[in-house]
Amino acid sequence: MNAIQRIQPEEVFALPGLHAGVRVGELVGVGDFRAQAEQVFENLGAVLAERGSGFDRIMKLSAFFVDISRDLQVYREVRDQYIAAEHAPASTAVQVAKLFHPSVWIEVEAVAACAP
Template identity: 35%
Template sequence: MALELINPDDLPVPEMYTQVVVATGSRLVFISGQQPEDIHGKLVGHGDFAAQARLAFANLGRALRAAGARPGHVCKITIYIVDYNRDEHIPIIEQAQISLFGNHKPANVVVGVAIMSPGYLIEVDAIAVIDEVVTR
């Protein structure tokens, strides 16, 4: 599997993502939106955006592992945030993203939404490309 990360010369170089990701591989993995829930489906961190962001990204990592994928296989993420405020939310998202991806910077988009389920402040989904054959 190879991800070619491209930041074209005529576009700004983003700090936390890559402008263009070209993926080649034999398996596509689509991860549903991961929310800040514990193993029992209970919301964790009610009212605490940072706690919810950390758990949503940690749950994304768990979902990737279940598919035999690693964070480095992710080519695209979408982050949904209730009442999005760039100055307030981006630094927190960056820390949560780094905790999962390290220096890997998949393409991403942040989408502000009016409301999710009551108390939920963030959700993150992903697309990954892998070559490995997984046996379970």
């Protein structure tokens, strides 16, 4: 996704480097799971870099798929381009009925060690 706008309403408690929400623009990879997975990891890399961290500091990944049997292998291929085997985090892969938009086929959550 592009055209990212970070949202921090005055009435919501603020911490340095964190935002209450993020508004994004155009969806990348409509109809193309690989493109969506690559964008997920590009976005994740940007967030990690912003906090002075990297893919080697991810402790846990949770991936949510709308069609795990179709997309799991491609996800693994893309993930492995970003995360070296020796830094593989604990991982969970789950199939869900749907995500927030019908054209979105993957969502990934990550827990990483970052600088304070």
